[in-house]
Amino acid sequence: MTITSLDFALFAALVLAVYYLLPRRPQNVLLLVASYLFYGTWSWDYAAVLAVLTGLDFVAAWGLARPAWPRQRRRALLWAVIALNLAALGWFKYAGFFVGDLATTLDDWGIHAGAGGLDTVLPVGMSFYVLGAISYLVDVYRRQVPPARDPVAFALYMAYFPKLLSGPIERARTFLPRLAAPRRVDNETLARSLTLIMTGLVRKMVIADPLNTMLPPDVFAYPARFGPLELITWLLVYAFALYNDFAGYTSIVRGVSGLFGIELASNFNVPYFARSFTEFWNRWHSTLSLWLRDYIYFPTSRALLRRNPSRANVPNLILPPMLTMLASGVWHGTGWHMLLWGALHGGYLVGERLLSFGRPVVPSAQRPRWRQVMAAGLVCGLVVLAWVPFRMEIGTALDYWRALFDWSNLQRPSYRPWFLLLPGLWIDYMHYRAADEWVFLRWPRLVQAALLALAILALLLVTRADSGAPFVYQGF
C-alpha cells in the first residue's frame, strides 16, 4: 500500500474514524495494530523482523538503564544491541553487495564460488527504524531518556505507520512524550495537516513523478550520447525530482500524522536555497543529518578534542565531517559510488571549514544580499553535481562529468521540464520568503481556494496521465 494510493487514503480514513472515538491509551493500541496491518500489506516477513527488533530493543533498554550495573557492563550491552540492530540491517542491506563483490573477485582468481542463497531483500523502512532504535538505546545508556515503560508506546515509536516507510527519523525523547500526551485536532490543526498533505501530493505527483518520467531512459546510462546543455537540464530534473519526491512524501506523512494529533519532525526546508553546505544539511533530510551529527559527528569530534582541545586541531576539522558523510553514503546504499557521493559532501564540508578557519563567524543571513545569492548558487550547483555518483556507478558518473564539459555537441535541451521546475521553485520561494510552510494559510480565502482548485486540477490531470513512479527514498 503506497502513501499516495486510494487504498491508503481509505485505510487512513477508517483508522481515523475509529481513532476519534477512543481515549488516548486505546488510541495507541489502535495505531499499533493499524501500523502492523499497514506493514503487513507490504510483507508480513518485514513485520516479523520489526517485531523481533522491537522486542529486543525494549528489553535491552531496561538493562542499559539498570543503576546497579557497572558502566562497562552497560557499555558492553549497548554495543552488543547496536551490533545486533546493525547486523540485521547489514544482512538485509549489504549482504548481497559484499558477497557479490567477493564472488566476482574469486571469479577473477578462477574460483567459481557463486553467491547463491544470498538474494536478500531489504525490508522497506528498515534503514529508518533501525536508526530510531539506535538513538533510543544510546540515549537510554547516556541517561538522557528513561527506558520506555509502556511496551505499546515503544512498539508504536518503532512502527508508527505514517513514518514507518521513510521517516522522518524521530527521537524517542521527543516522540514518546507525544504518545503519552492527550491529542487535539482542531480547525487549525486540520487546516495545517491538510495543507501539508496537499503540498506533499503536489510535490510528489504533480512535480516529482512527471519529472522522473521525462528523464530519457539512457541519459544516466550513456551520458556521452547527450550534449552538455541536455545533461545539465536532466541533472537538474533529477535533483529536483529527488527533492520533491522525498519532501513530498514527508509532507504527506506529516499531514496524515497531524490528523491523528501527533506531530512529526520536519525533514526538508527549501534545501536548494542553502547558502552553505552546513546549512544545506540542516535543510535536507534534517532528521537524518541530526542523527548523524549526534551519534557520529559529535562523538568523533569530542574524542579528537579530548586529545587536543584547540581550535587549530586540524584532524578535528577534517575527520568528523568526512566520517559523517561517508556514513551517510553507506546508509544511502550499497556500491562504491555512494561512498564517492559521501566523500564529495565530506570534502565540501571540510573545504567550507578550512576556508572559514581563523575568520570571525558571520551568519549567512547577515552577509550582503549578493553574497548570499552567489553562495546559494554555488552550493546548489555543487550539490547537484554530487548527485551524479548518487545516481550512477562510478565509471558512468565520470563519463557524465566529462560529457558536461564537452561543448562540441550543443544540442538544444528540452524545455518541457521547466513547466514543472518553475512551479516547484515558486512553492519553495514562498516557503523560503515567509520562513513558514503554512504561508498559504495566511493568504485571503479566495486566493487560497483558487490555489487549492489549481492543485486539485493538476492532481486530476496527472492521475489521468501516463506515469507511476515509486517514492525514490523507499529504496533506501
Next chain:
Amino acid sequence: MKLLRSNDPPTLQLRFPCGQTLVLAVLIVALVVIAAEGIAHLPFVSERLPTAVGSRSRVFDINIGLMDQLAENKGGIDCIYLGSSVVLNGINPAVVSAAYQAQTGQELVCYNFGVLAATADTNAELAELLVKRYQPRLLVFGFTLRALAAAVTQGETVYHDIVDSPWMAYQRGEPNLNGWLIDHLRVYRNYLALRNWMQPTFSNDLYDLIHAPEDGYHPFFATHPLDLAVVQPPFYFTDFVLDPVNWDGLQRIVALQGQTQVLLLEMPVPDFMLGSFEDGPEGYQRMFEAFRQEFEPGGVPLWTTSPLNLITFDGWAEDALHLNDSGAAVFSAWLGEQLAAAVRDGVLPAPALDVSLSR
C-alpha cells in the same frame, strides 16, 4: 471497559463552520471544467485538437477520435476495414475508394481501423462497438491465420489494453465514472490525446498525432528489401492451432451480418510462406475453403487472395508478413475493383449511397 473510559478531552475538536475554502475550491474547479468544455466545443478548437478515449492501445485510442472527425466531416462512414497490422499497413482506403469510384461513380468513405497485434477476439469487440457507433454499410474483416491462432504474441495484451479500458466498458453498458466522463466531456478526451506529455517520446508522439492520416491508413515504408534467407515463417504457419476464443471472435464478427454487410477478406500471404503450411499451399487453401463454406450460406462472403499472386516480390515488407506501401497500393486497387464488381453483380449491396443523395 476501564481502558475505554478517560477524563481526556476528545481528540477531534472542530468548530463549525469549517471547510469553506474547500467548498469554494471545488466550485472553482467545476467552473473551470465547464468553461474549458465550452471552449473545446468551439469549431475553431474542436477541428484542431485531437481526442482519445484513454485506452492503453495507442492506435485504438486515437482511431476513435479520428473516425469521429471523419464521420463529422463526411456526414457518415460507408465502410470500415478491421483487422491487425496486416490491415493497417495493407489497405489504403483512398486507393480502394478511387478504384471503386472509377467503376461506379460513387464516392466511398472508408476508415482503416487496423490495430497492431489484434486477434479475432479483440476485433470482435471492436466490430460490435464500431457497427453500433458508426452504422457503416460494409464491414471488412481482413485477416491471416494469425488472427485465429492460439498463443499469439501480444494478442491477449492488446485485448486487455482495449477491452478493459473504462470507456470501452461504458460502451458495453457497464457503468463507471471514468468511462462516463470520457464519453461526455470533450475537453477530457482532448487531454487524454495528450496525456503522455511527460513521456520522453512526447514530441515525436505529438508530431504523429498532428499528422495522423484522416482515413487511418499507415503505410509501411521498407527500409531494406525482403531477404528470403533471413525470413522465417511464423509458428502459426508451420504449426497452426485454431484458438477457440478467436474462432468465437470470428463468429461474433460474422453475427453482425444483418446490422451491416460483413465481408471476410484473406489478407495476402507470400507464396513461399504457404509452402511451410502443414499440408502446403493446397492445405492452406482448403482451410479457407472450409471457412467460406461455414460463413457464405449466412450471406457473409469470404474473398481469398492466396491463389491470385497479386503481390510481386517488391510489394512485401522486410518481414514478409506485411505489405509495403507499393504492395498495399496494388492490393487496395484490386479490392476496390472487386467491391465494384460485387456490387454490380448484386453479390454485395452498394456500400455507398449515391453521392448526390448521401452528401
